[in-house]
Amino acid sequence: xxxxSEKLDxxxxxTARLDQTFEDIKAQMKRLKLDSGNVRYRNPLDLLxxxxxxxxxxxxxxxxxxxxxxxxxxxxxxxxxxLVRRCPAxxxxxxxxxxxxxxxxxxxKNDLSMAHFDSLAADDEVVNRELSGTGKxxxxxxxxxxxxxxxxxxxxxxxxxxxxxxxxxx
Numbered sequence: 001x002x003x004x005s006e007k008l009d010x011x012x013x014x015t016a017r018l019d020q021t022f023e024d025i026k027a028q029m030k031r032l033k034l035d036s037g038n039v040r041y042r043n044p045l046d047l048l049x050x051x052x053x054x055x056x057x058x059x060x061x062x063x064x065x066x067x068x069x070x071x072x073x074x075x076x077x078x079x080x081x082x083l084v085r086r087c088p089a090x091x092x093x094x095x096x097x098x099x100x101x102x103x104x105x106x107x108x109k110n111d112l113s114m115a116h117f118d119s120l121a122a123d124d125e126v127v128n129r130e131l132s133g134t135g136k137x138x139x140x141x142x143x144x145x146x147x148x149x150x151x152x153x154x155x156x157x158x159x160x161x162x163x164x165x166x167x168x169x170x
Contacts, residue, residue, distance in 0.1 A: 014146045021153045022052045028160035034079055044082060047075035055149045072152045073131035086169040097121040107167045120159050127155045
């Protein structure tokens with residue numbers, strides 16, 4: 001689609017970014033083995049797929065904000081929990097921020113500094129707050145919903161792509 005047609009239909013561009021971001025995260029989750037899990041809990045990839053389908057194919061033009069965004073928050077939460085669970089310093093991680101910093105220390109890719117993981121931890125606080133607050137808002141318009149979903153999805157992609165799977169414990 002050309003730039004002119006994207007200006008006429010801004011949702012098309014956002015939908016394409018949403019689709020690509022979803023595929024990128026899905027590949028990262030498979031790389032990190034976040035596509036299987038305990039029978040008692042849904043794995044992060046299942047949650048991501050449910051959130052993606054809810055945002056990509058909404059039942060109505062408005063609404064479903066709390067559902068899709070809260071499910072995305074669940075996918076982020078489960079991803080962090082599972083990665084921290086595999087971390088040798090998990091008992092030292094008193095908070096979620098500590099957990100993300102421990103991931104950077106033990107499993108971060110060689111070319112990434114601890115400042116990168118500190119920034120991810122700060123982003124996590126913002127994204128978590130934003131995704132949690134959506135249930136209190138009135139029905140969101142589809143463009144706003146997609147924008148907020150993309151913000152959370154981009155954070156998840158950045159976090160997962162920062163982890164070196166060769167260093168992860170099973």
